[in-house]
Amino acid sequence: MSFSLLIVSLILAxxxxxxxWQPMSWVHDRNTRHFRASKLYLHVLTHGVSSFLVLLLWEFNYGWQALSSVVIATAVIMVTHYVIDLAKSYSSKGVVPFIVDQLAxxxxxxxxxxxxSDNDEFFTHSWEWLMQPATLWVLCGYLLVLNPTAVFIRMMLERITSGFSATGSLPAAGQSIGMLERVLMLTFILLDQFAGVGFLLAAKSVFRFGDLSASKDKKLTEYVMLGTLLSVSMTLFIGLAVNYLKAV
Known part of the structure; x- marks a missing residue:
């Protein structure tokens, strides 16, 4: 309980x-002036104050009432935040640096x-959760609907529509869209929200309808339908199998 409260409070802060509490002008100042940016230090100070208040409240309610621990933790947050944000200011601006920054x-x-928290609550609960068969089956399900299913669909479509290539699309866009689509569908199935699967298919059909109507290409239409039906069928099978195996 105390660990969960602390981590969610720190993440919230x-x-x-x-x-x-960080305007875009601060971000621009950091990205252009780097370590000379005054707004970077102000941003780090903002993090320090908000984290200090969270740590202080938690320590004197659930911890060992040690002010030194609060000061050390706050200092670590401020120093590491400065280093991580400074490194990000020198990186290319994109999704990957953003994700790496936040994960760090x-x-x-x-x-x-x-x-x-000074206890093994995190490790104990994490190990118990990870070692449950239901958790491992869900992990297997998500792994299956990504690359293995994509490989299977590609092999099936290559056999049926040999020599056909979808021109005018982004490289690997179809595969990426298919993976995201299957992850969403599997999530809906595991939550027993089959209406969400129908909504997802309906939304995809609406977006695809204009392209297929404009192309007047029967082969393209068949290619899209085959890919979609294969993707949905595989995900439904995997999702239902995982739900069954979780309950066994």
Whole structure:
């Protein structure tokens, strides 16, 4: 309970300080002036104050009432946040640096929460959750609907529509869209929300209808229908199998 409260409070403070208390002008200043940007130091200070308040409240309610631990943890958050954000300012601006940046911040917060909670609550609960057959079956399901299913569909379509290529589309876009589509469908199936699967298929049909109508290409229409039906069939089979195996 105390660990969960601490980590969610630290993440909440991080999200507020990083996305709501940091104007875009601060981000621009950091990206252009790097370590000379005064707004970078102000941003780090904002994180320090918000994290200090969270840590102080938690420590004196659930911890060992040690102010030194609060000061050390706050200092670690501020220093690591400065280093991570400074490194990001020199990187190319895109999705990957953004994800790496946020993951690095979250790992620091997680490690601090584990240290401050001074118990094995995180490791015990994580191990117990991971070692449950239901968790492993769900993990298998998500792994199956990604690359293995994509390989199977590609092999099936190559056999049926040999020599056909979908021109005018982004490289690997179809495969990426298919993976995301199957992940969403599997999530709906595991949650027993089959209406969500229908909504997803309906939404895809609406977007695809204009393209297929404009192309007047029967082969393209058949190619899209085959790919969609294969993807849906495989995901339904995997999702229902995982739901069954979880209950066994």
């Amino acid at each position: 991080h999200l507020i300080a990083d996305f709501y 911040h979250l790992v620091i917060l997680l490690l601090l929460a584990i240290w401050l």
